Amino acid sequence: MAETQSEKTPKAVAKSFMTAGPTLHYSHKNVQWCQFLALVVFVLGCLMWSRIVTGRFWTFDPDAVFSPSQWRLDRLVTTGTSIFEYPWQILVLGLLMGLFGIVPPLVSQLMSFRYSVPFILAVVLAAGLPGLAFFLVISSVATACRPLRFRSRIIAILLCTTPQLLYWGIFGSAKAAGPIEWGFSFTPWICAWLSGMAMAGFVLAIGHFTRYRPGLVWIFSTATLVIAATVFDRHVGFDELDYQLYVAKHNPEQAPAFRDHSLTEALDATITSPQAKTHFAGFFFPTDPIPLRAELKRRIQFELAYDRWPSWFVVPDELRYMEAKERLDAQYDRFIAPHRPSWLPRFIYAEFVKKRSESPRMAIALYYKALLSEYSPDVALLDRREVLRFRNDYPLQRSAGLWHRLYRDFGRSPESIEARWRIARHWAGAGRFEQADALAAEAESMIRERLSRLEQSATDDDTIFKPFKPPSDTVITTSKLDDLRRKCAELRSLIGPQNRTDEPSSQRHLAEFVMLNPCTTEYSWHLNRLLEQMGEMDPLRDNVLLAKARLIEDDQGRAARFEEIHHTHPDADGGAEALYRLGLLRIGLWRESPAEDLQRKARLLAEARKTLDDFVAKYPDNLYVERVKKNLAGLPASEDPGRLP
Structure with a gap:
């Protein structure tokens, strides 16, 4: 009898800690197909994330998985397409x-x-978000656990996304920004939490x-990705x-x-390098330090004229400007002429390049x-001061094509003002003075128009939304415009009829x-x-x-020579500029004079003020x-000679 009762008593089966969801009750093939579609859409979203954050579709780096910088999200909101310059990026990132x-x-x-594992791996491998993936593992495990399988699935998913909230709260703030930023x-x-909850609500409802x-998952994932x-587009x-x-x-x-x-x-x-000494001995360089140094500088000047260092010169990293030039030029080319990926069809690439060229x-x-x-290096200065200084105010022939393209294709942009001035210099150098003058005058007109527009648009925003400022449509600042206005005026004055x-x-x-290029060693010889x-009566003399x-x-x-030129040619533009240069030189001498020598400072200040007053008169x-x-x-009062402006 006892055995019969024992046979009728049901045995208790231990329930697994991880459970299977209701979707698995359907056809396995149908489930796998929908899972595949959801994963494809998810990976596309990860690739899009990588593209808008790093500029490339795939940038996985195994060494960066545990890097703290890779876990942080502040770089995503303050660099690149910053949310403070592009507010719509808040919605895209969210x-x-x-x-x-x-x-x-x-x-x-x-x-x-186990079905969520491929999605988590995609977050690491395709999106480059190892920190988020770590918290997603916790969230996904918690969601599949039997203790958190509530009757209300939306409450369960709400509780199980707490790890994501922790991740965004800990790693999502811009640490170096002000309180408002x-x-x-x-x-x-x-926005990410709200959109995620909205998607979960629709799917579960x-x-x-x-x-x-x-x-349902891949359908709403597709809708989110499309939006x-x-x-973004x-x-x-x-x-x-x-x-x-x-x-x-x-x-x-x-x-x-x-x-x-x-x-x-x-x-x-x-000079002290053993390898260089061996080289010097083989080419009969001077042995005395002073003549040797002079010879080395002369040869460096010659090589720098061709943008290269001598083979025997010990070049520190900060002087490797050629490599810096190549790096910057490569960056610009990635925008101007982007490389076509092997997987991208040529007709799509051609359309993309065409659209980019019109940007x-x-x-x-x-x-x-x-x-x-x-x-280019100012090689003339190198011999006098042993300083490597670069100048970009001389229009070189190698850059003429770029300036002409800028002027031709984007003639109304503020950047084309610089192109006009440089092209005008080239035209003047070719003897086309009237055309050069007209182009420089056009540049001056654009400068006046641009400065007027900047004055009208200058406003102060003291609201809470002050950090949000649209990106500037140009890199030509007010100071740059003033500098270009001066250059255009100088060019027009130089090529005017009074000098020819x-x-x-x-x-x-x-x-x-x-x-003539003042940066070359032959500049003085050409003059x-x-x-x-x-002749003596040449108007350009x-x-x-x-x-x-x-x-x-x-x-x-130099001051004596300026004064002499002014007295010799008082009615010429060169004589007037000589007086102007003399005034600037005397201001510099006054500023550099010792503060203790009050009498000398007072005398230099008086001379500078008198020179400039004479110029205005x-x-x-x-x-x-x-x-x-x-x-x-900006000059102080004469009775207070020691005060700097």
Whole structure:
């Protein structure tokens, strides 16, 4: 009897800790097919994330998986297409991050944890978010656990996405930003949580009435991805993204490689280098230190004229400007002429390149590329001061094509003003003075129009939304416009009829003088040759004499020469500029004089003020008069000679 009762008693079966979701009750083939579609859409979202964050579709680096910088999200909101310059990026990042944060736990809830593993791996491998993947594992495991299988699936998914909230809260803020920026840096992740919960709500609500048939996850994932891609394309775009990644942060004027660098230590290291000594002995270099140093500088000047260092020169890293040039140029080319991936069809690539060539940002990319090409060492200064200094204010022939393209294709952009000035210099050097003058006048007109527009648009925003500022449509600043206005005025004054006659020799001298490069060692020789060729009454003579005077190293000698040129040619533009240069020189001498020598400072200040006052009185319509007035306004009162402006 006892045995019979024992046989009738049901045995208790232990329930597994991890459970299977309701979707697995359907046909296995149908489940796998929908799982595959959901994974494809999810991977596409990960690739899009990688593209809009790094500029490339796939950037997985195994060494960076455990890097703290790879876990942080602040770089995504403050760099590249920053949310403070492109507010729509908040929605784009939020939708994609919401997709990443909700799909794996949702798949784990509706099917099982093992089905969510490929999605988590995609977050690591395709999206490059190892930190998020770590928290997704916790979230997906929790969702599949029996203790958290509530009757209300939306409450369960809400509780199980807590790890994602922790991740966004810990790693999502912009640490180095101000308090307002810090607060706004969370907005993409708040949007991510809201969009993720909205997606989960729709999937679970519809699934409740359809008995959780497979297909809902990939359908809503596709909708989310399409919305994110559409918003990005219409309000940000890949042109803006690539511009921010490859152009905006690579201004050649801010590159450390093109700042002033002392060559003294490098020369000392070269002179004492055993390898260099062996080379010097084989080529009969001087053995005494002073003549040897002079010879080394002479040979360095010769090599730098061709943008290279001598093979025997010990080049420190900060002097390797050629490599910096190549790196910057490669960045610009990634925007101007992007490489075609092997998987991209040629007709799509051709359409992309055509659209890119019409982008307004192309003007800035061409401007930076052309400006970079103009950078060349001032070899004349190297011998006098042992300083490597770069200049980009001389229009080189190698950059002419880029400036012409900028002028031709983007003629109304502010960057084309610089192109007009440089092209005008080339035209003047070819003897086309009237055309050069007209182009420079057009540039001046554009400068006035641009400055007027900037004055009208200047407003102060003290609201909470002050951090949000649209990206500038140009890199030509107000100070740059003022500088270009001065250059255009100087060029027009130089090539004006007062400096040439109808004689072919006079026009040839002017064309040659316009294109002389003061950075070369032959500059002084060319000036002397011009003086020998032109007569005493040549209208350009005062300008050539002034150019020679500016090469004098001694301040007192240069001041005396300026004064002499002014007295000799008081009615010529060169004589007027000589007085202007004399005033600037005397201001510099006053500033550099010892503060203890009050009498000398008072005398120099009085001389500088008198020189500038004379300039304003004699040349009220000169192109430098406004600058002179600003200098006068900045000088202290004569009774307080020790105070600096």
